Amino acid sequence: MKFVRDKLSAKFFLFLVLAFILIQIPIIGNYISIINTLIHESGHAFISLLGGNVKTISLFMNSEGVTYSNQSTWIGSFFTCLAGYVFSSFMAFLSFWFIWKKKQTVLIDILLGFIAMNLIFWVRNLYGLFWLVSFGLVFLYLLIKGSQSFRNHLLLLISSVLLVDSVKSAYEIMYISFMQPKSAGDAFNLAQLTGIIPVQVWGTFFFAQALWFCYLGLKKGFYKI
Template sequence: MNKWVKTILFLLGSVFLTRFIPFSSLFRNLDTMIHEFGHALMTLVLSGKVLRIELYADHSGVTYSSMLTPGRSILVSLAGYISASLFALLLFYLYRKGLHMWGLGIMTAVALVSLLLYVRGEFGMLWLTGFIVLNVVIMIFGAKIVKYYYLLLAFLTLEESVVSAVYVGFMSWTQPSRAGDAANLAQQTFLPALFWGTLFALFALWCAKGALGLFFRKEGTSRSSRSRGLRRA
């Protein structure tokens, strides 16, 4: 079967199955956090000023910034979806290398920086606090479940990075003015929202294909190692 078809089918199955995991909806804000942190980080890199970040219970968010020229604003608008997709890929790369504790540490550090410096609003601050505390508890006391907890976060982040990007791609076709970052980019460039929305969707799918390739390669390697161990025994 074509790898792209496999990727799409697996993502669809994953989105469906993870809906049955209790409280999984709360963890979907992780992708929103990374998306908005990507905007903020690019703003700082370009010498702009991050005013605040808002995270909402419906998994949406917004980053307020200032002191950016029109050209630099394009890069800031691009950073959200691209950061979220690359972060999902990074999580699976770390899993393949057996560095899931590093991955949890990175997620926790981003959440802590966001909480201390940028996120305002009751829900966002409460969510970040709970996420940080849960991560720390699992890293210290949850040795038996940390791998599965990490995989849950990795898959939910991957799903959300693709679903949100595809949704913006769809909106850029049907209601371009409401297509979020794609609409912002259309206002700042000569290219329509359709171009940017499609770009975000394709990039997210490309990262998902790479992430799932890393996951299955890791699982295949683990099964092969166990088989060799049994034969030696």
Template sequence: MQSWVKMALFVLVTAILTRLVPFSAFFRNVYTLVHEMAHAVMTLLLSGSVLYIHLYADQSGVTHSMIQAGWRSILISLAGYTGASLFAWLLFRLQASGREKIGLLLAAAIASLGLLLFVRNGYGMLWCLGFAVITLLVCFLTPNWLRIFYASLVAFICLVESVISSVTILAIAIMDPAGAGDAANLSRATAVPAVVWGLYFAWVALWCARNATSLLFRSIWNRRAEERREPERFPM
């Protein structure tokens, strides 16, 4: 129970702080891109065709694809929120193990692939290009402290957006089931109420957030323990 409380407080504080960071809205599209790319990749894995992805300045996005009707649409609808939440958790795992550079390269690769293969509206293409270039520059041409800060910012924003987006879709599923996006699509495909799928998305996001924050706190604790174990050095 204590870990869930820590997670809730952490997400709340991070949501407030990240919105105070200049240009934080720009980075919130990382979550949107990963969400839409998860839909696209699942579509391709199930032998469908991705027509295009559009990303917008208000951090919304849409993926248009073609696939045979049936069970495949269920997996595609599940992929967006689930994949984006797992991506946020992965960034924290890499950060906790000191491999934040891999996380940044992965994020830049997703933006580059999105630009080359799927994203076709003006804003979305410019955003993918800009994010990929900035991320690669930070990865290879900046001091270690700045790279860690940048990677932390991207990871925190992805985590917060995964929780906010999933809780939002749950609220919409309760108040307006037909307008609940992926939850509504799943409801139409399975006859299971949209609110149940909204609860599933919220649970996945909160589970990933809980594990991500546990990784963060554990890495901080281990770092402090190592510092305490280091012998004091006295000048001779």
């Protein structure tokens, strides 16, 4: 039993390393990382819909993204700014939870749902449309043509990318919040909204919550998958 668990843990570690290497590769890495950007921006959009509206979402070749929305209240603006990093970190953990529960089909439906919703309602820039269509078609093709084992490994790789990139992007926003506070995106916006909580605290919060969800995801991966 211990041998089987160690073997599964080694596989999980290998996929994390592979995900980290993949997102470092020029062009390809940015293309793959957009899956995390898509979920990040969708988090902003979902919260925006609770008290306002979403104009568009743009996904860029450098793996960055932006959500354009209107909010009618301070609380709506606050939670919209807060949602992106938290939602992507939570989704990374949730992906491993679905794999642990052997509900890969649900995870597939969720990922395709993100792609379809953004394609239909929000993303309008050229590269964003290209990414949604190309990634969606390739994802569907691999799922249809691949064996169940291949499908499960593909989902494990995507989940690993989400986990690694959610931590990486949260660390980057924390670093920027100390080095160039006005360029710290959501952390800077939250500092402006709250007034008394500096941008560095928000940047650190984003990184801390990413580490927490990463820890929860690692527990599922190393001991359950």
